[in-house]
Amino acid sequence: MRGMMHRVFVYGTLKSGFRNHHLLKGCESFVGAATVLTYKTIENGFPVIMPDP
Numbered sequence: 271m272r273g274m275m276h277r278v279f280v281y282g283t284l285k286s287g288f289r290n291h292h293l294l295k296g297c298e299s300f301v302g303a304a305t306v307l308t309y310k311t312i313e314n315g316f317p318v319i320m321p322d323p
Contacts, residue, residue: 279319 277300283290286299310322 281317 280294282288284294285291308322309319312318312320
């Protein structure tokens with residue numbers, strides 16, 4: 271779908287300076303983004319970020 275924008279949270283080897291960052295070549299970057307709410311990361315076969323009540 272050409273022209274659609276998808277915002278994704280990037281961490282680990284996709285971050286700038288890490289080995290898989292080249293996969294994001296040509297993507298727009300929002301450096302220094304932050305969240306107002308508190309979130310937690312859980313591991314369930316893959317990482318999940320969800321609100322931390």
